[in-house]
Amino acid sequence: MEGPAGTLPRRRKQLAASVRSPHNWQQLAKFLIIGASGFAINLAVYTALIHAGLHYLAAAACSFLVAVSSNYWWNRHWTFRDQRGHLGVQGMRFFIVSLAALGANLLLLELLVTIGTSKVVGQAIAIVLVTPLNFVGNKLWSFRRHKK
DSSP states (O other), rough: OOOOOTHHHHHHHHHHHHOHHHHHHHHHHHHHHHHHHHHHHHHHHHHHHHHHTHHHHHHHHHHHHHHHHHHHHHHHIIIIIGGGGOHHHHHHHHHHHHHHHHHHHHHHHHHHHTTTTTTHHHHHOOOOOOOHHHHHHIIIIIIIOOOO
């Protein structure tokens, strides 16, 4: 059901303004650059752990922890630096969003491996597919602008 009159049109206007905002596109570009770095870190650690004999799902969880730590630092200090709030609060929110992304990643990875995709290629595909969820969660919750 629709809420109070005007809520839906107002949200559409806000969404349209967000899409047109150069600042949002700059943040997305920075997020993707950091994400590419995190992607490389994630796959390097994941591949090393797979070759060391760790189960692929455990390797994915470990490589996630390494990559998410790097991504948080860079996103806090570069992508969303003008939106920095309390280190612990933003860190916890970032971690929660990242855990949701990890859950989606693991589900996709398991599905891809089950249908015959190699473990490393499956992980690469899963990371790419969960990136939009990760950006939106961090933009709108972890690093959201605080009203003054």
